[in-house]
Amino acid sequence: xxxxxxxxxxxxxxxxxxxxxxxxxxxxxxxxxxxxxxxxxxxxxxxxxxxxxxxxxxxxxxxxxxxxxxxxxxxxxxxxxxx
Numbered sequence: 001x002x003x004x005x006x007x008x009x010x011x012x013x014x015x016x017x018x019x020x021x022x023x024x025x026x027x028x029x030x031x032x033x034x035x036x037x038x039x040x041x042x043x044x045x046x047x048x049x050x051x052x053x054x055x056x057x058x059x060x061x062x063x064x065x066x067x068x069x070x071x072x073x074x075x076x077x078x079x080x081x082x083x
Contacts, residue, residue: 040071 044067047056058064 036070037072040067041073043067044071044073 044056048054056064
């Protein structure tokens with residue numbers, strides 16, 4: 001399995017501070033959220049298809065879990081299969 005699709009699973013303190021003071025409009029944040037969800041779902045669906053698997057398991061602090069949560073396909077502690 002290729003893990004080149006995934007980003008590091010951590011946030012730097014500066015990112016958290018910027019998020020705290022964020023004053024972007026709700027419509028803009030909503031459009032970003034939809035874009036992230038769509039991209040993450042597309043990436044995971046492609047991995048399922050390319051690797052011909054129905055489930056991917058990973059440690060809860062892994063980058064995979066971040067992408068799965070962003071895609072809406074992940075519930076901590078619950079195994080979920082595609083299809």
